[in-house]
Amino acid sequence: MIVVIRERLPALDAALTRFDGWWSGLSQRERLLLSVMAVLLFLVVAVFGVVKPLQAARAQALADIRTYETLNARIRAAGGTLGATAAPQRNGPPLQIVTDSAPSFGLAVTATPTAEGVRAEIADGSYDSILAWTADLVATSPLVLRRASFAPGPASGRVRATLEFGQ
CATH class of the missing domain: 1.20.5 (Single alpha-helices involved in coiled-coils or other helix-helix interfaces)
Known part of the structure; x- marks a missing residue:
């Protein structure tokens, strides 16, 4: 009704x-x-x-x-594609990949091998640079980001970071 x-x-x-x-x-x-x-x-x-x-x-x-x-x-x-060109893949041991790629992003990395892969510690770095470096590593190497922790750095916009990569 x-x-x-x-x-x-x-x-x-x-x-x-x-x-x-x-x-x-x-x-x-x-x-x-x-x-x-x-x-x-x-x-x-x-x-x-x-x-x-x-x-x-x-x-x-x-x-x-x-x-x-x-x-x-x-x-x-013309034989082109609509996607971006793939970046060259990094090869080698994980420790070498991490230490060789960091300076191109303006980062000083202390890398130590772990049972699962590599632990990278950055005492003072730009947050944007660390994220760009991490994205580049994941895209151009067989490494996978397992864990990341950030803490405020000595200056504004700067951070301390600990990143763990594995395969």
Whole structure:
């Protein structure tokens, strides 16, 4: 069972009463002319406010699709790929990989071998550099980051870090 609650709005009732009185006072010809004008106004608003913007958006989307398909075909014809080029893989023992890669990121690393891999300690390094170095190691070597701990460093933006890598 559906219950419809209808609340009376005095302002709306008054407006509808005034409109009904005004509409009743018009002749049949005036009512017809106003009805035709209302329909035409609705059609103009619908066409220029809804249909035309939708058509323009669709045309732009189709043009974008054509552009990207053309670019994709040109890239494939040239033998290229859309992905980034893979970085060269680092080889060697884990201890050597960790110690050789750190200086290129401006980091001084003390690396010690562990049973699972390598523990790298950084006494003072930029947080951003440590994260970039870690991401590079994981992407370009068989090493996997097992554990990381950070502590505030001696200066703002600097940290002490202990990272454990394994294979």
